[in-house]
Amino acid sequence: MIDVEGLTKRYGDKTVVDRATFTVRPGRVTGFLGPNGAGKSTTMRMMLGLDHPTAGTVAVNGRRYRDLAAPLCEVGALIDAKAVHGGRSAYDHLRFLARSNGIGRRRVDEVLETVGLRDAARKAPKGFSLGMGQRLGIAAALLGDPGILLFDEPVNGLDPDGILWIRTLMRQLAAEGRAVFVSSHLMSEMALTADHLVVIGRGRILADTGMNEFIDANAAGHVHVVSPEQDRLNRLLAGRRLRLRPDPEGGVRVYGATAEQIGELTAAEGLRLHQLATVRPSLEEAFMRLTGDSVEYHAGPANPASAQHPNAQHPSAQPPDGARRPNDTRVSEVRT
Numbered sequence: 001m002i003d004v005e006g007l008t009k010r011y012g013d014k015t016v017v018d019r020a021t022f023t024v025r026p027g028r029v030t031g032f033l034g035p036n037g038a039g040k041s042t043t044m045r046m047m048l049g050l051d052h053p054t055a056g057t058v059a060v061n062g063r064r065y066r067d068l069a070a071p072l073c074e075v076g077a078l079i080d081a082k083a084v085h086g087g088r089s090a091y092d093h094l095r096f097l098a099r100s101n102g103i104g105r106r107r108v109d110e111v112l113e114t115v116g117l118r119d120a121a122r123k124a125p126k127g128f129s130l131g132m133g134q135r136l137g138i139a140a141a142l143l144g145d146p147g148i149l150l151f152d153e154p155v156n157g158l159d160p161d162g163i164l165w166i167r168t169l170m171r172q173l174a175a176e177g178r179a180v181f182v183s184s185h186l187m188s189e190m191a192l193t194a195d196h197l198v199v200i201g202r203g204r205i206l207a208d209t210g211m212n213e214f215i216d217a218n219a220a221g222h223v224h225v226v227s228p229e230q231d232r233l234n235r236l237l238a239g240r241r242l243r244l245r246p247d248p249e250g251g252v253r254v255y256g257a258t259a260e261q262i263g264e265l266t267a268a269e270g271l272r273l274h275q276l277a278t279v280r281p282s283l284e285e286a287f288m289r290l291t292g293d294s295v296e297y298h299a300g301p302a303n304p305a306s307a308q309h310p311n312a313q314h315p316s317a318q319p320p321d322g323a324r325r326p327n328d329t330r331v332s333e334v335r336t
């Protein structure tokens with residue numbers, strides 16, 4: 001378990017982490033979510049004793065990181081996969097780390113096997129692909145069989161196979177009872193991986209809550225309705241003062257009524273429906289809603305419409321596509 005209390009980091013007059021308080025608990029994946037520059041890496045570096053906080057404390061299993069006798073056996077981390085000696089072989093790199101923490105040779109073989117690098121063990125990381133580098137970083141994190149794992153943007157730049165592998169590994173580590181803390185600004189990936197979320201924006205913790213609670217609290221779901229008599233349907237629903245938006249896949253999105261209510265209403269009017277589906281809001285919509293309220297952060301230029309909450313006035317009815325986007329959407333810092 002990691003307890004972060006009032007953690008603050010200032011560079012000159014800029015406060016990049018501002019009184020962050022949260023706990024990383026065992027048995028679940030806690031996602032650390034925030035736009036670029038929000039303070040995720042700085043927070044994680046302070047959690048690992050790599051940066052000195054201006055104020056606040058971090059307790060790893062009740063102790064400061066620097067007071068841990070064998071840190072690798074309590075907390076493993078992937079912060080910067082490129083931070084390895086490029087010329088030394090993957091095996092030697094791990095062997096060196098292991099020896100400095102009193103970990104035996106056999107464990108080096110085990111973690112190389114776990115991350116799928118056994119055949120590349122004698123090769124130097126300077127010739128590794130991005131994915132292989134990430135795997136080596138994860139092998140180092142696992143070396144001491146720690147109960148706590150921190151991963152900073154572990155899927156950045158990976159192909160779908162690599163992303164799936166890391167997601168599965170994180171879920172497995174949490175299922176084994178470990179505390180897994182992972183930062184990302186990839187929404188759909190986080191939605192699939194994390195049980196719990198800590199959201200940071202401009203250095204401040206904006207939310208510390210379960211994934212489903214976060215989505216429910218910050219975004220509205222809708223009902224997707226498709227009819228062969230779409231114009232008639234739209235007039236009927238609009239007449240009931242429901243909010244409508246065109247759906248990119250056809251039909252309309254209806255906000256403010258349940259599927260049951262819409263089904264009853266249309267049946268009473270003898271109006272045929274081809275689809276009537278309740279659609280839960282996405283993590284992306286919830287995140288945009290929350291961080292959109294802060295001044296400095298909003299959706300990048302690729303899809304400005306998705307930042308708009310359905311409850312806001314949106315007369316042009318430009319459909320947001322966030323809820324159904326198959327790929328990850330990055331969140332970027334936009335200076336205003």
Ligand SMILES: Nc1ncnc2c1ncn2[C@@H]1O[C@H](COP(=O)(O)OP(=O)(O)OP(=O)(O)O)[C@@H](O)[C@H]1O
Pocket residue numbers: 011016034035036037038039040041042043185
């Ligand atoms: N050594 C430093 N000196 C001055 N400012 C810094 C330093 N390190 C980080 N910052 C600033 O602190 C802020 C937070 O940076 P940080 O890297 O922690 O954000 P992040 O959420 O991890 O972003 P990203 O998703 O882009 O990695 C940024 O505005 C960054 O420019």
